[in-house]
Amino acid sequence: MKWFHIESRLAWTDSLVHTGLLAGASLLISQNLAYYHPQKGKYLYLLVYATILSVIWLTFSTCLMRSIFPYKTEYYHWMIDALPVRYIIGWLIITGMGMKSLVWHELGEQRALMARKDATERMAREAELFKLRQQLQPHFLFNSLNSINALIMLRPQQAREMVLKLSDFLRGSIKREDQQWISLTEELQYLEWYLDIEKVRFGHRLSTEVSSVVEAQAMQMPPMLLQPVVENAIKYGLYDTTEAITITIRAWKEDELLKIEVRNPFDPVLQQPHRGTGFGLSSIRRRLYLLFARNDLLETQAIDNIYTTLIKVPQPNDKSSNH
Incomplete structure (x- = not known):
């Protein structure tokens, strides 16, 4: 062949x-x-x-x-x-x-x-988030220590009470140092410790109403997100008035988002919060952007002497939150 x-x-x-x-x-x-x-x-x-x-x-x-x-x-x-x-x-x-x-x-x-670029960007985001969280603590701590100093001579019992509450607050913040996500219930507990301190400072002038629907209580959010928002509400609501105010905080679930609204009265003659939200709200806006790459998760408005801050938190398992 x-x-x-x-x-x-x-x-x-x-x-x-x-x-x-x-x-x-x-x-x-x-x-x-x-x-x-x-x-x-x-x-x-x-x-x-x-x-x-x-x-x-x-x-x-x-x-x-x-x-x-x-x-x-x-x-x-x-x-x-x-x-x-x-x-x-x-x-x-x-x-x-x-x-x-x-x-x-x-x-x-x-x-x-x-992969290296993503790792570098992730490390940079985490470093900036850590820095933002760390910047909030001294700001609040200095205010609290100044208040304690003012109370020691005039009302020593209240000063002692404030020291104990500040200790609880700082202990809770240390426990959350390494946590990226906590439940709404945990965040509200942390906020309650903070408000206890502020109520010692301002006495009967400060009252709060906190409410949350059951289905929202287990939803996740970054830790220490509400404290600077409420601190901002106290600043614009109480600092330039001698009257009592009520700060309203409510949370609910909507469209797979955890929504949290903080409302406080303000004097439009003395305050213009829509022109300057301060470090607290700007840091929250930046944190939300670093976590979710979205600029629409923090909204503020001032209507009829009421200043409203709305925070929207996508859930960690929601794939659409990063787009």
């Missing part, structure tokens, strides 16, 4: 030798480009490398076949005629394997680069 006027044994040997060596050349360029990647002119490097390797492959295959069958003149002439076609096919296969290796490596580098 003959193929192209070549004996079958000779044809099979020719096929095995050329195919085997071609596979070896393809593996060689693939492995080489997996570990060596020129920074400049990599595609030119690939073309030159594939061209040289194709010449070596075809030359070695031809010489090997001539050494195995030295007296097959008819086969030798056929092999010479087939060299251009074999070279083109071999070059395409070797170049394709090299290109595959280059593309695979570039995709891997891009994935690694994106």
